[in-house]
Amino acid sequence: MTQIDVDPADETAKPRLGRKRDHTRGPEILDAALDVLAETGYDGMTIEMVATRAKAGKATLYRRWASKSDLVLDAVACMKWKDLDLASPPDTGTLRGDLLALVKSPTIQESEKKLKVMAGIASMIARDPELAAAAREALVEPRAAANRIIFGRAIDRGEIRADCDIELLGTIGPSMFAYRVLMLRRPVTREFSIEVIDRIILPAAGLGAGAG
Numbered sequence: 001m002t003q004i005d006v007d008p009a010d011e012t013a014k015p016r017l018g019r020k021r022d023h024t025r026g027p028e029i030l031d032a033a034l035d036v037l038a039e040t041g042y043d044g045m046t047i048e049m050v051a052t053r054a055k056a057g058k059a060t061l062y063r064r065w066a067s068k069s070d071l072v073l074d075a076v077a078c079m080k081w082k083d084l085d086l087a088s089p090p091d092t093g094t095l096r097g098d099l100l101a102l103v104k105s106p107t108i109q110e111s112e113k114k115l116k117v118m119a120g121i122a123s124m125i126a127r128d129p130e131l132a133a134a135a136r137e138a139l140v141e142p143r144a145a146a147n148r149i150i151f152g153r154a155i156d157r158g159e160i161r162a163d164c165d166i167e168l169l170g171t172i173g174p175s176m177f178a179y180r181v182l183m184l185r186r187p188v189t190r191e192f193s194i195e196v197i198d199r200i201i202l203p204a205a206g207l208g209a210g211a212g
Contacts, residue, residue: 026064029054033075038116042072042124069128072121077134079114086146095154096202099173102146103193112188114139115181144170151205160205172201 032054036045047068051058065071090101118139125132147170154160176196177188202208 026054027078029056029061029064029071030075030078033071034079034113034117037072037075037120038113041120042068045072045120047071069124069131072124073131073134076117076121076131076138079117079138086142089146089149091153093157095150095159095205095207096197098150098153099197099201100194103190103197108188108190108193111143111177112181115178118178119182140174143174147173154205160207164205169201169205172196172204176200 029050033045033050036049036053040049045068047058047061050071051061054061061071065074090098092098092101118135121131121135125135144167148166151160151164151166151169155162155164155166173193173196177193180186180188180192
């Protein structure tokens, strides 16, 4: 029988800070962990649930991750925006066009899942700086960086003022989506996304609704 170093009942053990994570191992298990996490939250999630979803044995998971918190940390750190290269967002020549280019059905669905994952680990983030950093790097920063590029282009074109608060503008959409998904329990649709762009983001940037 395989020796397990950590008692499987101890699913809340502290992740090992500073350890090197292998982002290539068990992608199907990590995906299953994210699915369960989005559905149940961290406190409701168990290793057995993840094993069942991934069609794997619990012992297999415990050989790779000593605790539930280790598994969650790796799963969050490995999250990617699969359908878009946010490091090089589309350049359509206008601010509105660039923002609309990010509004695609797969992107919207992925955003909803990421919001639910973030909500699911909220209680753990408050007490785990490493998880908080991993969540920001994987869930928040890629989209924020894309927004900086898009609004920066608009400034360079002279489309919006040079003193526009890019960081603030970039938080409007994600904040609206989070409120709709987590508080109102309603899906983010393409129509809703376009309305936020036209009626809130563009006017906040000093442009007329639907400008561009």
